[in-house]
Amino acid sequence: MKFPQAHTLExxxxxxxxxxxxxxNFPVLGMNEIHVVSPGDIVFxxxxxxxxxxxxxxxxVILINKNVDCPEGKALLISDDxxxxxxxxxxxxxxxxxxxxxxxxSAKIGKDTIVQPGAFVGNNVEIGNNxxxxxxxxxxxxxxxxxxxxxxxxxxxxxxxxxYKNRPEGFDKLISGGRVVxxxxxxxxxxxxxxxxxxxxxxxxxxxKIDNQVxxxxxxxxxxxxxxxxxxxxxxxxxVEDEVTMWGQVGITSGITIGxxxxxxxxxxxxxxxxxxxxxxxxxxxxxxxxxxxxAAIRQIPDLIEKLKNNE
Numbered sequence: 001m002k003f004p005q006a007h008t009l010e011x012x013x014x015x016x017x018x019x020x021x022x023x024x025n026f027p028v029l030g031m032n033e034i035h036v037v038s039p040g041d042i043v044f045x046x047x048x049x050x051x052x053x054x055x056x057x058x059x060x061v062i063l064i065n066k067n068v069d070c071p072e073g074k075a076l077l078i079s080d081d082x083x084x085x086x087x088x089x090x091x092x093x094x095x096x097x098x099x100x101x102x103x104x105x106s107a108k109i110g111k112d113t114i115v116q117p118g119a120f121v122g123n124n125v126e127i128g129n130n131x132x133x134x135x136x137x138x139x140x141x142x143x144x145x146x147x148x149x150x151x152x153x154x155x156x157x158x159x160x161x162x163x164y165k166n167r168p169e170g171f172d173k174l175i176s177g178g179r180v181v182x183x184x185x186x187x188x189x190x191x192x193x194x195x196x197x198x199x200x201x202x203x204x205x206x207x208x209k210i211d212n213q214v215x216x217x218x219x220x221x222x223x224x225x226x227x228x229x230x231x232x233x234x235x236x237x238x239x240v241e242d243e244v245t246m247w248g249q250v251g252i253t254s255g256i257t258i259g260x261x262x263x264x265x266x267x268x269x270x271x272x273x274x275x276x277x278x279x280x281x282x283x284x285x286x287x288x289x290x291x292x293x294x295x296a297a298i299r300q301i302p303d304l305i306e307k308l309k310n311n312e
Contacts, residue, residue: 002030022075044082094177146184154191161218
């Protein structure tokens with residue numbers, strides 16, 4: 001998430017009432033999670049295990065809970081609770097705004113696009129040309145939709161990221177300030193949920209087709225011309241490259257990459273990155289042929305046990 005205009009380190013420190021290390025005029029351009037940071041961004045870290053990763057990332061401002069050696073060309077914001085203060089900044093730069101109508105007056109809807117009765121279109125939404133938005137679709141604030149997109153009833157674009165910090169008093173939610181971006185020629189089935197990014201974009205690229213009842217988590221990127229069948233669940237921060245096929249009830253863990261033209265068979269559980277141009281099956285998902293050989297071998301175990309008993 002980039003700020004509307006550049007701020008100084010001192011200005012950001014004032015917003016969150018924190019100390020800072022660095023030039024008071026050090027430029028701050030935005031804030032992001034570590035996997036999408038770029039120079040000028042703030043990233044937060046609140047555990048020593050991840051200090052080095054944050055300090056060595058592309059981010060140039062580190063919101064951290066300890067005064068550590070600051071790498072050259074970077075600055076620190078010292079906070080007793082970086083998670084809380086990251087939320088404070090999100091609320092400051094992307095505050096919730098109540099919509100003034102079922103279709104917000106700030107929404108932009110392209111030529112020959114049809115929005116059926118009962119659909120909600122939030123603030124600053126942009127919808128391209130020749131789209132069809134069916135009844136009871138909910139398009140939350142700041143969502144971007146390209147041309148020739150069809151979205152079926154009950155689908156929700158832009159719900160909050162499922163991201164919590166476990167505190168003694170209960171779970172504390174990381175506030176979402178990102179977007180959903182749907183590119184051209186995408187079809188979304190009924191009752192799908194696509195969560196917005198925490199600070200970046202959840203993106204569905206051109207030509208991808210998604211069946212009913214599919215969930216896509218925050219900051220995930222789905223490539224071009226993918227096919228995703230019913231009841232697939234994809235966690236946050238996943239990269240699905242182009243022309244991937246996922247059949248029904250595939251589950252994918254967070255932070256991994258699925259390679260170009262991979263095929264994942266129904267009811268597979270994916271717990272690590274998968275190479276492209278291969279077929280996968282099972283839990284944990286593995287090479288299709290290898291997995292079926294394993295299953296065939298397992299089926300033979302009762303017969304082998306019986307033979308051993310007979311030979312005793």
